[in-house]
Amino acid sequence: MTGLTADTRVLRSRHWSLRISRRAAVVCGILSGLLLVLLVAALMIGEYVVTPAALVQTLLGDPPARLDGFFVLGRRLPRALVAIVVGASLAVAGAVFQTLTRNPLASPDVIGISSGASVGAVAVFLVWGGSLDQAAIGAVVGALVIAAVIVLLTARSGLHGVQLILTGVALSAIAMAVVDYVLTQVFVASATTAQTWLVGSLQGRGWSDLVPAVIALALITPLLIRMAPDARMMALGDSVSTALGVRTVRARWMLLAAATVLVAIAVATAGPISFVALVAPHIARRLAGTPSFLAAALVGALLLLAGDLVAQYAFPAPIPVGAVTITIGGAFFLWLLWREGARRG
Structure with a gap:
């Protein structure tokens, strides 16, 4: 996995080196x-159709009509960009968890990180009366707490194996029980708003929602680029990666913290959208032929943007995008479980 093949090229300087797979590069380009095509479609289609010429003029700052500017710049572009950033963040976090645990079933929503973020956000929004913007802080705290608990409970066996999945499922069940209890103790209107958010929705997302997600992804990306070689070697096992010079404990904590922050910000922005973090890394690995954070990010962005278009226009009335990803991801999850069972059998 760390060796060079005919498909691999290495770029070097005095201070850094970068390994590039030609297949992965081609896949990322495609x-x-x-x-980009899907983004253009998201800006054009809808009840109010924007023509290609009007779209170009609007993006250049000279909309031919007020409605063109309103729909493209005011509603569709920020929503599409939120879908791209949130999908990429969830997919990268899922890739990190699956690499660290060496478990194809590990993802933030399966092992409870997303549920922890949900508890934190709901507590701020419903218990302490904060706004949905303030709930972002609660989501970050909740995700970090659950991540810390998982690390403590799996300290002896390590972040891998069946114990991790079972621990995460148990913590997720407890977290969602807390959420359900809180929902029964508040006003119906507040509970309805929170319930829609808990499914995962991009409805009404605007520029103010995009900014924190972009900042988080921009700050985390350099760290992930720097840690990607260590992550690839850690996928071979702690003993092998340690022998290759990787400081595994430090690398694991840094990657875990980065992935947890990405999940927390994504959940705070769009709610706990399920299964993107599980599905996207698998699709990316099959396409690129090697683990790639960039390929996973692109697949995650594509999945969530496409899912949001389906949620908006494929039904008589718009539905939360989380309902679409749950349907697709649930089927993929069952197939993945069947494949793992058949492989071990």
């Missing part, structure tokens, strides 16, 4: 093109 995924970027598809994402």
Whole structure:
């Protein structure tokens, strides 16, 4: 996994080196093109159709009509960009968890990180009467607390194996029980708002929601680029990675913290959207032929943006995007469980 192949090229300088897979680079280029096409479609289609010429003029700052500027710049562009950033964040976090644990079933929503973020956000919003913007702080705290508990409970066995999945499922069940209890103790209107958020929705998301998600992703990305070689070696096992010079404990904590922050910000922005973090890294690995954070991010962005378009226009009335990702991800999860069972059997 760490060796060079005919498909691999290495760029070096005096202070750094970068390994590039030609197949992964081609796949990332194609995924970027598809994402751009999907973004253009998201800006044009809807009850009010924007023509290609009007779209170009609007993006250049000279909309031919007020409605063009309102729909493209005021509603569709920020919502689409939120979908891209949140999908990328969840996918990268899922790739990190699956690499660290060496478990294909590990993802933030399966092992309870997303549920912890949900508890924190709901506590701020419903118990302490904060706004949805303030709930972002609660989501970060909740996700970090659950991550710390998982680390403590799996300290002896390490962040891998069946124990991790079972621990995460148990913590997730407890967290959602807390959420359900809180929902029964508040006003119906507040509970309805929180319940819609808990499914995962991009409805009404605007520029103010995009800013913190972009900042978090921009701050975490350099760390992930720097830690990517260590992550690839850690996927071979602690003893092998340690022999190759990786400071595994330090690297594990840094990657875990980075992934947890990405999940927390994504959940605070759009709610606990399920299964993107589980599905996207698997699809990216199959396409690129190697683990790639960039490929995972692009697949996650594509999945969530496409899912949001389906949620908006494929049904008589718009539905939360989380309902779409749950349906797709649930089927993928069952297939993954069947494949793992067949492999071990």
